[in-house]
Amino acid sequence: MTHNARIRLDSAWTTSFVVTGTEWAALDSRLTKAINGDGGGSWTPTAHLAIGGAGMWLAGATNTLGGTNSQITTSVSGQKVITHGDDDHLLLAGAHSGRSRVITVCFDSGVAATGWDDQLGPSGTPVATVVGATMFVPLRVHHGATIASVTFRFAVASSHGPPFSLPQFRVFALARGVKTPLLTNGSSGYVPFTPTPGNGAGWFAGGAAQSLVYTLNAGVVIDTSRYTYWAEIIDEQGLSAAPGNIYLDATCSFTGIADLRPQ
Amino acid sequence: MSHRDFVRRDGQWGGNPVPVPRDLQAFDAAQFASLNGDDGGAWNPSSPIVVGGSGVILSGGTPHLITGGVSTRRGGRIELHASAWPVCTGHSRTLKAPIVGAHTANGNVDQIDVSLDPVGTKFTTVHNSSPIQWTVPQRFLHHGTNITGVSLKFRVGTPHSGVPANLPSFTLYRGHQGRGTFDTIASGTLAAPGSGTAYYASGNAQTIAGSISGSADVDVGLYTYMLLITDEFGTNSIAGNVYTSLNLVYGSIADLRPE
Numbered sequence: 001m002t003h004n005a006r007i008r009l010d011s012a013w014t015t016s017f018v019v020t021g022t023e024w025a026a027l028d029s030r031l032t033k034a035i036n037g038d039g040g041g042s043w044t045p046t047a048h049l050a051i052g053g054a055g056m057w058l059a060g061a062t063n064t065l066g067g068t069n070s071q072i073t074t075s076v077s078g079q080k081v082i083t084h085g086d087d088d089h090l091l092l093a094g095a096h097s098g099r100s101r102v103i104t105v106c107f108d109s110g111v112a113a114t115g116w117d118d119q120l121g122p123s124g125t126p127v128a129t130v131v132g133a134t135m136f137v138p139l140r141v142h143h144g145a146t147i148a149s150v151t152f153r154f155a156v157a158s159s160h161g162p163p164f165s166l167p168q169f170r171v172f173a174l175a176r177g178v179k180t181p182l183l184t185n186g187s188s189g190y191v192p193f194t195p196t197p198g199n200g201a202g203w204f205a206g207g208a209a210q211s212l213v214y215t216l217n218a219g220v221v222i223d224t225s226r227y228t229y230w231a232e233i234i235d236e237q238g239l240s241a242a243p244g245n246i247y248l249d250a251t252c253s254f255t256g257i258a259d260l261r262p263q
Numbered sequence: 264m265s266h267r268d269f270v271r272r273d274g275q276w277g278g279n280p281v282p283v284p285r286d287l288q289a290f291d292a293a294q295f296a297s298l299n300g301d302d303g304g305a306w307n308p309s310s311p312i313v314v315g316g317s318g319v320i321l322s323g324g325t326p327h328l329i330t331g332g333v334s335t336r337r338g339g340r341i342e343l344h345a346s347a348w349p350v351c352t353g354h355s356r357t358l359k360a361p362i363v364g365a366h367t368a369n370g371n372v373d374q375i376d377v378s379l380d381p382v383g384t385k386f387t388t389v390h391n392s393s394p395i396q397w398t399v400p401q402r403f404l405h406h407g408t409n410i411t412g413v414s415l416k417f418r419v420g421t422p423h424s425g426v427p428a429n430l431p432s433f434t435l436y437r438g439h440q441g442r443g444t445f446d447t448i449a450s451g452t453l454a455a456p457g458s459g460t461a462y463y464a465s466g467n468a469q470t471i472a473g474s475i476s477g478s479a480d481v482d483v484g485l486y487t488y489m490l491l492i493t494d495e496f497g498t499n500s501i502a503g504n505v506y507t508s509l510n511l512v513y514g515s516i517a518d519l520r521p522e
Binding site: 003004006007008009013014017018028029030032033034035037040041043044046047048049050051052053054055056057058060061062063064065071072073074081082083084085086088089090091092096097098101102103104105108109125140142153204209211212220224240248249251257260263 | 320332
């Protein structure tokens with residue numbers, strides 16, 4: 001159906017009228033079906049409620065789309081859209097799985113002055129050819145999220161040492177040539193690999209990937225409008241150090257993703 | 264209007280009143296305009312129906328259709344619950360990633376030239392089957408989708424008297440986190456031209472079509488994506504080819520989660 005029908009036309013409600021039982025029943029029936037805008041309630045219409053004209057405003061504090069597989073579907077023309085006014089973005093509820101995510105960056109996109117080669121590593125990831133070599137890697141980040149940690153992965157090329165100075169890592173924000181470490185630890189944000197291995201074999205670990213979880217200051221919110229974000233790696237150095245370590249990738253963990261703003 | 268008027272005010276319904284025609288006409292007009300919550304129907308209100316208070320719950324398994332668009336106003340938000348994402352159907356896209364030197368493996372930088380050709384990566388030597396590796400910038404990866412098509416754009420830099428014994432080819436693959444395994448996603452080799460002149464094609468852009476051959480789902484949290492470009496080599500090969508872009512086709516984009 002497209003609309004409730006009139007019981008009588010206006011002109012038929014004359015002063016000499018007699019309301020029939022059928023008409024009273026129709027009036028009563030239709031009022032029971034009418035949506036109660038004051039008291040609310042539940043209705044399960046057998047056909048869509050199609051509201052055209054001036055449309056509908058949902059002005060309540062909470063409007064819910066619920067029920068199994070329920071969804072809002074836009075029309076197929078591609079012209080009917082959801083428009084976000086002002087600075088609105090789609091919000092992610094507190095329990096939404098999308099409020100956290102990880103992004104892995106291969107060190108192959110690193111920037112290094114000297115001391116690196118990537119022809120030797122698995123799939124071309126950088127290999128330190130000079131002990132103490134430094135490399136910078138641009139991180140892909142999630143704007144508006146809190147970056148909680150960065151997990152660095154690398155592999156030691158041979159059984160040696162352990163070196164006096166183990167590989168060091170840090171994460172910083174860069175703006176106008178100024179590096180701002182994102183960890184305040186009294187060492188400009190540099191964190192050496194831990195735990196210190198007991199011997200050369202322990203340091204080598206059979207060439208398996210080893211990792212360091214770099215935990216940043218609490219509450220570092222990514223702002224790509226002001227900063228770029230970088231990882232810095234300094235290879236092992238000092239007594240008993242050896243070249244050849246293979247640096248693989250870094251996985252950034254983000255939390256506090258509140259909405260679906262453009263990235 | 265924000266509400267209907269009463270047919271009669273409360274004080275006027277005392278003493279077993281007899282409805283007059285005006286009362287019944289008002290009842291009839293009211294039921295006519297009421298939204299029918301049981302049978303549904305179509306209405307075209309002259310002003311918006313504003314629902315405040317406890318709001319509205321749209322439930323049921325049948326999608327609620329929006330054919331006229333929805334706009335939020337200041338303070339109004341649409342929130343996604345649990346694992347729900349804005350769903351899209353039948354969406355696909357193509358991203359063209361420029362092959363620039365910044366993402367070329369460090370060990371290959373002395374074998375290419377990006378300064379002579381700002382729109383691509385030029386092979387300055389014949390590599391004799393040794394490919395260069397190029398990391399696909401994550402900006403050109405669509406997280407949560409599948410790669411359904413791959414092609415590589417390039418142009419031959421120098422006229423050739425004959426067709427190279429080994430034509431340009433590429434492999435797209437992904438590496439797992441850490442020192443893990445590598446999955447081939449797609450590969451392709453330039454279709455054999457009939458002559459050196461046809462191969463040169465006046466230096467115009469040519470396409471190497473790839474075919475998907477493996478796991479093509481994109482997850483930037485678990486994998487990094489890399490391209491191996493093997494330039495022409497062998498008899499009749501000449502350095503100077505310029506590789507300009509990698510075209511990635513993402514099909515069946517199911518939702519609008521962050522890329």
